[in-house]
Amino acid sequence: MRKHRVLRFLLGVSLLPLCFAATLAVLEAINSANSSSSMFSRETIALFSGYAVWLAVWFFLPRPAKSYILAHELTHAISGLFFGAKVSNLNISAKGGSVSLSKTNLWIILSPYFIPFYTILLIAVYLLIGVFIHPVPYKALWIFLVGFTWSFHACFTLNSLLIRQPDIQMYGRIFSYAIIYFLNLLLVALWMIYTTPVSAGGFYDSLAANTISIYALLYEQTQRVVNKAVSLLRHAL
Numbered sequence: 001m002r003k004h005r006v007l008r009f010l011l012g013v014s015l016l017p018l019c020f021a022a023t024l025a026v027l028e029a030i031n032s033a034n035s036s037s038s039m040f041s042r043e044t045i046a047l048f049s050g051y052a053v054w055l056a057v058w059f060f061l062p063r064p065a066k067s068y069i070l071a072h073e074l075t076h077a078i079s080g081l082f083f084g085a086k087v088s089n090l091n092i093s094a095k096g097g098s099v100s101l102s103k104t105n106l107w108i109i110l111s112p113y114f115i116p117f118y119t120i121l122l123i124a125v126y127l128l129i130g131v132f133i134h135p136v137p138y139k140a141l142w143i144f145l146v147g148f149t150w151s152f153h154a155c156f157t158l159n160s161l162l163i164r165q166p167d168i169q170m171y172g173r174i175f176s177y178a179i180i181y182f183l184n185l186l187l188v189a190l191w192m193i194y195t196t197p198v199s200a201g202g203f204y205d206s207l208a209a210n211t212i213s214i215y216a217l218l219y220e221q222t223q224r225v226v227n228k229a230v231s232l233l234r235h236a237l
Helices: 002-034 042-060 065-082 106-114 117-132 139-161 166-171 173-195 200-236
Strands: 087-093 096-101
Touching: 002 173, 002 200, 042 139, 042 173, 065 087, 065 096, 065 106, 065 117, 065 139, 106 139, 106 166, 106 173, 117 139, 139 173, 166 173, 173 200
Parallel strands: none
Antiparallel strands: 087 096
16 A cells, blocks of 8 residues: 555656646747737637636635535446446535445546536536527527536636545545546536637647657756766765
């Protein structure tokens, strides 16, 4: 068990440069979008208006914690079903929730922290309506609701991560936080690709270039430190 803990810690540390590279790629995408007048497109305004409205709800109105707990446990359950687990004993209350699964893994445990349940549900409804009605009316309203539900997910996720979570402890904080942070950044990139001039190819090229550059720099610096340490050790002997 201790070996697994150490291994996960080291793996988590090794993922931190990837998280940094993804952060740079998102910042570059934002800068690219800002340089275009399309940054203030109807879709972008609708998305961030939804995000802002939820933030107002978060700070000034009672928080619907039970709705988040329901989404959290259902995400565990659906992820479990996806991986072939048997699901039972789903319990939801204002104080907390739980669900019993016949098996679990990293993705089942961490899925509620990077999958915005209500946003995915909303998009599924939109696509279903699109099968019968094309184009789907009130597109800006749908995008507004995407921003609203995504902001709901982000706020509750950040709030829950400030509390000691058994889910996070299971795989270690560094490793779990790295996975959660990276996958949420990819989600941010997805929204930008959909609502701004940022292209998918441009973002992924930036992510790949930053990742290679950062890991190469770390390798060079590590090699330099090791060589210096070996040289000092030889002189000492």
